[in-house]
Amino acid sequence: MIRTVRQYRSFDRTVRLLVLNQFTINLGFYMLIPYLAAHLSGGLGLATWIVGLILGVRNFSQQGMFLIGGTLADRFGYKPLIIAGCLLRTIGFALLGVANSVPALVVASAATGFAGALFNPAVRAYLAHDAGERRVEAFALFNVFYQTGILLGPLVGLVLTGVAFQATCFVAAAIFAVLTVLQARALPQRAAGRGGPSASSVLSDWRTVVSHGSFVMFSIAMIGSYVLSYQVYLALPLEARRLAGPGLPGTAAVAALFAVSGVLALVGQLRITAWCKRRWGPGRCLTSGLLLMGSAFVPPLLTAATPLPAAGISAGELVVRIAPLVLSASLLSLGQVIVFPFEMDTIVSLSGNRMVATYYGLYNTVCGIGIMLGNLVTGSALDVARSSGLSMLPWLAMAALGLVCAAGVSALDRADRLSPEPQVAAARS
Numbered sequence: 394m395i396r397t398v399r400q401y402r403s404f405d406r407t408v409r410l411l412v413l414n415q416f417t418i419n420l421g422f423y424m425l426i427p428y429l430a431a432h433l434s435g436g437l438g439l440a441t442w443i444v445g446l447i448l449g450v451r452n453f454s455q456q457g458m459f460l461i462g463g464t465l466a467d468r469f470g471y472k473p474l475i476i477a478g479c480l481l482r483t484i485g486f487a488l489l490g491v492a493n494s495v496p497a498l499v500v501a502s503a504a505t506g507f508a509g510a511l512f513n514p515a516v517r518a519y520l521a522h523d524a525g526e527r528r529v530e531a532f533a534l535f536n537v538f539y540q541t542g543i544l545l546g547p548l549v550g551l552v553l554t555g556v557a558f559q560a561t562c563f564v565a566a567a568i569f570a571v572l573t574v575l576q577a578r579a580l581p582q583r584a585a586g587r588g589g590p591s592a593s594s595v596l597s598d599w600r601t602v603v604s605h606g607s608f609v610m611f612s613i614a615m616i617g618s619y620v621l622s623y624q625v626y627l628a629l630p631l632e633a634r635r636l637a638g639p640g641l642p643g644t645a646a647v648a649a650l651f652a653v654s655g656v657l658a659l660v661g662q663l664r665i666t667a668w669c670k671r672r673w674g675p676g677r678c679l680t681s682g683l684l685l686m687g688s689a690f691v692p693p694l695l696t697a698a699t700p701l702p703a704a705g706i707s708a709g710e711l712v713v714r715i716a717p718l719v720l721s722a723s724l725l726s727l728g729q730v731i732v733f734p735f736e737m738d739t740i741v742s743l744s745g746n747r748m749v750a751t752y753y754g755l756y757n758t759v760c761g762i763g764i765m766l767g768n769l770v771t772g773s774a775l776d777v778a779r780s781s782g783l784s785m786l787p788w789l790a791m792a793a794l795g796l797v798c799a800a801g802v803s804a805l806d807r808a809d810r811l812s813p814e815p816q817v818a819a820a821r822s
Contacts, residue, residue, distance in 0.1 A: 419542025445772025454506025456761020463754025478512030490562030544655020620767035676806025682731030687795015
C-alpha cells in the first residue's frame with residue numbers, strides 16, 4: 394500500500410485524476426455486471442445462449458465500437474468523450490433496472506457498452522500522453538485502481554443484489570451520473586490527439602492504422618486473451634452458481650471470484666510489473682502472462698463433472714466445490730496483471746505516439762469481435778457439453794486458446810514485430 398501511495402504521488406495531477414476516475418468507473422460497473430448473467434438466466438429465465446448473446450452485444454458495443462470512440466477522441470479531445478461515455482452509461486444502467494424483454498435488454502446492454510467505447514480509448518490515450526516515458530508504470534498504477542474497483546464493486550453489489558437487482562442498477566446509474574458532473578468540472582481539457590478535425594479524413598486515418606502490419610498481427614494474436622478474460626463474467630460465474638447452488642451461496646461464490654482479482658492486483662501489480670520490467674522484455678512479459686491465463690482453465694476440470702449440490706449445502710462443501718474456480722480466477726488475474734501494462738505500452742509504441750486513441754480503438758474493435766463470437770461459442774458449448782456428458786471440453790478448449798495466443802505473441806516478438814517499424818517511427822517523428 395505504501396508503494397502504491399508513493400507511486401501515485403509521483404505522477405502529476407492529471408494522471409492521478411484519471412486513475413481515480415477509473416476506480417470510480419469500475420466501482421459502478423462491477424457492482425452490477427458480475428450479477429447480470431445470473432439475473433438474466435435465473436431472474437428472467439433466459440436460455441444460456443441468449444445470456445451469452447446479450448453479454449456479447451454489450452461487450453461488442455464497447456470493444457467493437459472502440460474505433461469510433463478512439464477516432465472521435467483523437468479529433469475532438471479526450472475530455473468530451475470521457476464525459477459523454479459516463480452520461481450514456483448512466484442511461485444504460487438505469488434502463489437495465491426496468492427492462493424485462495430481450496429487445497429492451499439488448500438496447501440497454503448496447504448503450505452501456507457503447508459508453509465504454511466512448512470513454513475507454515480516451516482515458517488510455519490521455520494517460521499515455523501525460524505519463525510520457527513512464528507509461529508502463531502509469532498503466533501498472535492504473536490497473537491497481539482498476540482492479541480495486543473490481544474488488545469493491547462486487548461486494549457493494551452483493552449487498553444491493555440481496556435487496557433487488559434493480560437497486561443495484563439504479564445505484565450504479567447514480568454513481569455514473571455523479572461521475573459525469575465531477576469529471577466535467579475537475580478534469581483538465583486536453584487537446585485532440587490527432588491535431589483537430591481538419592487534420593485529415595477519417596478514412597485516411599483508418600487506412601494508416603489498418604495498413605500497419607505489425608500492429609494488426611499483434612491485435613489478432615491478442616484476441617484470445619480477451620475471450621479468456623471475459624470468462625470471469627460468463628463461464629466462471631455460471632459454473633460457480635451451478636456448483637454453489639442458488640441464493641446467497643451462489644452470489645457469495647461469484648463475489649469471491651472478483652475479490653481474488655482485486656486483491657492480487659492491489660497487492661502485487663506494481664511489484665510484479667517492476668520485477669518483469671527489470672528481467673524481461675515486453676514480448677516475454679506478454680507471452681508469460683498469456684501462458685498463465687491459459688493455465689487458469691485447468692483447475693475447473695477438477696469439478697466440471699460435479700453434480701448439482703443438495704439443498705442446504707454446508708460451508709465446508711461450498712469451499713471444496715468452488716476452490717478450483719477461485720484458483721482459476723487467481724491464475725487468470727495474475728496473467729492479466731503481467732500482461733496489461735506491457736500490452737498497453739506496446740500499442741502506444743507501435744502507434745509511434747500518434748493517433749493513440751485510434752490505435753486503441755482498432756485494437757479493441759478486433760478483440761471485441763472475437764469476444765462476441767467467443768461468448769456465443771462458450772455459452773452454447775457449456776450447454777451442449779453438459780447435456781452430452783463432455784463437461785471438461787470447454788475448459789480444455791479455453792486452456793488451448795491461451796497456448797495459441799502465447800505462441801502467436803512469442804512469434805511476433807522473435808521476429809522483432811513488437812517494436813515500431815523503422816520507417817513508421819521515422820515518418821512520425
